Amino acid sequence: METTIRQTWAFLFRGYHLTRRYIGWVIVFNFYAVVTSATVALIGVAAGNYQLTITLVVGALLWNYMSSLYNEIAMSIAYERWEGTLEYTFMAPVSRLVHLLGVSLYSLINSVITTLIVLVALVFLTNLNLRGANLPGVLVVVAVSSFAFVGLGLIAAVFPVMSAERGAEATHIFQGSLLLVSGVYYPIEVLPGWLQPFSAISPATYTLSACRRLFGVGMSGSTQDHLAGAQLSTVSHELFVLALMGAVLMPFGLWVFLKVEAWAKRAGKLKRTG
Amino acid sequence: MQRTAIYVRNLRKSFRKRNGFRKVSELWALDDVSFSVAEGETYGLLGPNGSGKSSLIRILSTLLIADSGEVEMLGHSLPAEQEQVRRIIGRVSVDAAFYKKLSARENLLYTALLYGQKARDAEKRAIDILEQLGMENTKFSTPLEEMSRGMQQKISIARALVLNPPLLLLDEPTTGLDPKSRRDVQTFLEKLKEREGTTILLTTHDMAEAERLCARIGFLAHGKLVAEGTPEELKRRANAVDLDDAFIKLTGEELSDEELVGVED
Numbered sequence: 001m002e003t004t005i006r007q008t009w010a011f012l013f014r015g016y017h018l019t020r021r022y023i024g025w026v027i028v029f030n031f032y033a034v035v036t037s038a039t040v041a042l043i044g045v046a047a048g049n050y051q052l053t054i055t056l057v058v059g060a061l062l063w064n065y066m067s068s069l070y071n072e073i074a075m076s077i078a079y080e081r082w083e084g085t086l087e088y089t090f091m092a093p094v095s096r097l098v099h100l101l102g103v104s105l106y107s108l109i110n111s112v113i114t115t116l117i118v119l120v121a122l123v124f125l126t127n128l129n130l131r132g133a134n135l136p137g138v139l140v141v142v143a144v145s146s147f148a149f150v151g152l153g154l155i156a157a158v159f160p161v162m163s164a165e166r167g168a169e170a171t172h173i174f175q176g177s178l179l180l181v182s183g184v185y186y187p188i189e190v191l192p193g194w195l196q197p198f199s200a201i202s203p204a205t206y207t208l209s210a211c212r213r214l215f216g217v218g219m220s221g222s223t224q225d226h227l228a229g230a231q232l233s234t235v236s237h238e239l240f241v242l243a244l245m246g247a248v249l250m251p252f253g254l255w256v257f258l259k260v261e262a263w264a265k266r267a268g269k270l271k272r273t274g
Numbered sequence: 275m276q277r278t279a280i281y282v283r284n285l286r287k288s289f290r291k292r293n294g295f296r297k298v299s300e301l302w303a304l305d306d307v308s309f310s311v312a313e314g315e316t317y318g319l320l321g322p323n324g325s326g327k328s329s330l331i332r333i334l335s336t337l338l339i340a341d342s343g344e345v346e347m348l349g350h351s352l353p354a355e356q357e358q359v360r361r362i363i364g365r366v367s368v369d370a371a372f373y374k375k376l377s378a379r380e381n382l383l384y385t386a387l388l389y390g391q392k393a394r395d396a397e398k399r400a401i402d403i404l405e406q407l408g409m410e411n412t413k414f415s416t417p418l419e420e421m422s423r424g425m426q427q428k429i430s431i432a433r434a435l436v437l438n439p440p441l442l443l444l445d446e447p448t449t450g451l452d453p454k455s456r457r458d459v460q461t462f463l464e465k466l467k468e469r470e471g472t473t474i475l476l477t478t479h480d481m482a483e484a485e486r487l488c489a490r491i492g493f494l495a496h497g498k499l500v501a502e503g504t505p506e507e508l509k510r511r512a513n514a515v516d517l518d519d520a521f522i523k524l525t526g527e528e529l530s531d532e533e534l535v536g537v538e539d
Contacts, residue, residue, distance in 0.1 A: 003390035010387035014373070017384075021375035021417065084371040091335050092388045093360035265339045265353070268289050268329075 007094045011102030015110070030114055033064055034121040040185060041126050050224040051217055057122050058212050059184040065115040065142065066149050066204055067175060072107030073100070073153025074171040078160035090270055096258055100157070104150045132222070134214040134229030141210045141235060145242045148203035151249025152178075158260040161269065178202050183209070203245050210235035210242075278346070279441055279473035280311040280334065285343035287329055287497075303329040304340070305497040311490075313348075313440075316467055316474040318484040320521060321494030327477040330494075331445045334475070335365050347441060361389075364434030368446040370426035374419040378404070378429045381418065385433050396436050403432040406465075408458045424455030431459060435466070444476045448483060456483070463487055481517040491517075495525035 019026055037060035044053030080086040089099070122128065156174050160167030181188075181195055182204035188196055199205045213219065213230040221228030232239075264270050287304040304326045311317040321327050332338040333345060336356040345352040347359045372381045379397065386396030401414065407428040418426055427447060434442060444463075448456040460483060466472055478484050484491050485505045492502040501508060501524040505517055514520035 006387050006390050006392075010384055013380075013387055014376075014384045017376055017380045018373060083373055084369060085373060087332075087335075087337055087367070088365075088371050088385075089388075090337060091360060091363075091365060092385075093357060093390070094388055095357075262339070265337065268332075268338055270337050271332075 004098055007098050008102045008105065010094075011099070012106050012109075015106035019110070030117050033068075033114055033118050037061070037064060037118050037122055038125045041122050045126050051222070053126055053128065054215055054217050054227070055212060056185060057126065057128060058215055058217065059208060060122065061115060061119055062142070062208055062211055063179065063182075063184045063204070064118050065111050066145070066207065067179070068111040068114050069104075069107050069146060069149045070153045070156065070175060070178075071171070072110060073104050073150060074156035074175070075160070075168065076103045076107075077157050078164075078168040078171070081160060081164055087270060090261075096261065097254060100154055100254060100257065104153065107153070108146060108150075129225060130215075130227065131225070132227035132229055133216055134232065137214040137229065137232040137235070138211050140232060141207060141214065141239060141242070144239055144246065145203050145207040147246025148242055148249050151246060151251075151253040152203070154250065154253025155256050157253075158257055161257075161260050161264050163269075178204055181205070203242055203249075206238040206241050206245075210238035276312040276314065277348075278310050279313040279315070279348055280309075280317070280475060281344065281346040282310065282330075282334075283308045283344040285330070285333070285345065286341045287326075287333065287338065288341055302497045304333075307343075307494075307497070307499045309492055309499055309502060311473060311475060313473050314467070314471040315490065316463075316476060316488050318488035318491040319475065319477045319494055320479070320481070320484055320491060320517075321477075321525075322479075324496075325494040326497040327494055328445060329497075331365070331367075331443050331475070331477060335363055335443055336360055362439055363441045363443055364437050364439035365443040366427075366430050366434045366445065366447045368449050370418070370423070370430040372418045372426065372429070372433075375417055377415045377417055378421075378432075379414045381429065382433055382436055386436055389437050391437065399438070400432050400436045403435050404428065407431065407462050408455075424451045427451055428455065428459065431462070438470075440473060442472050442474045444474060444478075446477055446479065448478070448480060456480075460486060481521070485517055493521055493525050500525050 040060050041053060041056045044050070044056045077086065080089055123130065156171045159170040181191065181198040182202040183199060184204065188199045188205065191199070213235060214232070216222040216227030216229045219228040219230055285304050285307040286302070288300045288302045291299050291301055307326070307330065309317070319327050319330065329338060333340050333352070334347060336352060336359055339353045348362055350358040350362070352359060373384075376384070382400045383393050383397060386393055404414070409425060409428050413421065413425065418429065421429075427450075431447060448459050451459065463474065464487065467474065474487075476484070476487060488505070490502065490504055491508060492499050493508070494500070501511065503511065508520045508524065509515070509517065512520035512523040514523055
């Protein structure tokens with residue numbers, strides 16, 4: 001147990017010091033996250049529609065969190081390849097479960113911090129009043145959905161294992177597809193008919209739907225000065241689906257990763273240049 | 275009787291290479307390679323680029339799975355017992371694979387934690403090793419990207435040794451180093467062997483280094499182990515005056531100018 005805790009701490013230690021050393025880029029990425037979120041949220045302000053503003057703010061906030069979490073995990077192998085440290089990480093006597101959980105834990109902390117920065121900025125820029133929103137309920141939904149996104153990240157992390165060149169590209173295509181079909185900034189219904197079924201398999205769809213109701217979007221008692229956030233029990237369907245997705249995607253993601261790792265070792269793909 | 279630290283029998287490994295749209299060719303990296311290394315011995319593997327040295331090291335360090343053959347590292351067979359083998363090996367590769375933005379201290383502490391070791395103990399050991407390698411501990415907090423290749427490689431060696439492994443896999447550890455750094459590393463490895471009895475498998479292009487450090491040497495060419503023995507045995511067998519000559523005569527290969535030591539830099 002002591003060894004496992006130290007090994008998990010190793011990934012947090014590494015992540016913290018890399019963040020510190022690359023602080024300039026971290027500031028740039030956070031600035032960009034704030035700006036891209038604000039440019040979307042201000043569409044609602046420009047329209048003079050507070051419900052639209054909250055819909056867009058929720059979309060921007062949650063997409064920031066979910067995509068950051070997914071991206072950090074999915075790109076972790078690609079980062080190691082670029083740094084040239086891939087072989088040393090895979091050679092270490094750390095189980096793949098602890099390795100990937102350590103990476104996921106750091107990604108989670110990073111994503112929470114980035115999302116908080118974006119939230120503060122959006123509240124400031126849009127003059128949003130969140131009084132009455134069921135924020136504890138939102139935290140519960142986000143926490144439950146995190147498992148599903150970690151699972152997706154684990155599945156996507158195999159792409160850079162399979163191909164040094166195409167792997168990173170594939171993770172971004174996958175991420176972009178989730179953005180398109182999950183109703184981040186628009187209702188699912190505006191998508192072409194043939195795309196809409198894909199929304200049902202994205203965890204983001206359920207997270208956004210639940211969180212918007214918890215914030216008070218579309219709720220009859222909501223006003224600009226005081227929102228009427230829904231009770232947590234009213235989003236139990238979404239919570240159930242997200243919990244199920246997490247319970248399936250996390251072990252499945254680990255299983256896929258182990259299978260691809262074994263293949264990569266036979267094919268000689270675990271090298272700096274693949 | 276000395277225990278066998280590394281046991282390799284009939285090892286084969288090929289890679290598929292795509293040539294054009296439909297053609298796939300098979301390249302043999304290792305072709306029926308067999309050798310063993312006793313505990314506490316330093317064994318050298320010499321061969322030109324593409325001879326299979328790195329593939330062999332990667333198989334022994336659990337990064338590559340052979341097509342066939344037997345491999346045992348201190349009694350643990352590969353690939354079945356990868357977890358156990360990872361606990362007993364340290365590796366130094368030709369390129370110092372670090373997080374270049376992090377300092378030596380941060381890289382070494384990360385490695386120690388990754389291997390389940392206590393950070394404080396590892397730090398003390400790392401400083402001791404680096405001092406033996408002729409490095410000032412004032413450099414400990416400098417980002418690695420600001421260090422010379424020689425210093426980076428010393429830190430790479432410290433990283434492998436801070437784990438105190440019974441088995442060391444050194445893949446061209448002094449390639450690209452200046453003469454003083456090369457000598458520091460070679461002297462350190464000699465003392466390490468005397469003091470700790472560490473088993474070392476060393477791949478190198480440096481004939482003088484191989485002769486100085488290795489009890490026995492194997493010549494690899496085109497994936498085959500074409501000759502094996504002490505430096506003297508190899509020279510006698512080839513009727514050669516030096517190991518360079520013995521290598522050329524026994525393998526039919528010449529190390530290119532770029533592969534010869536001293537020209538690398």
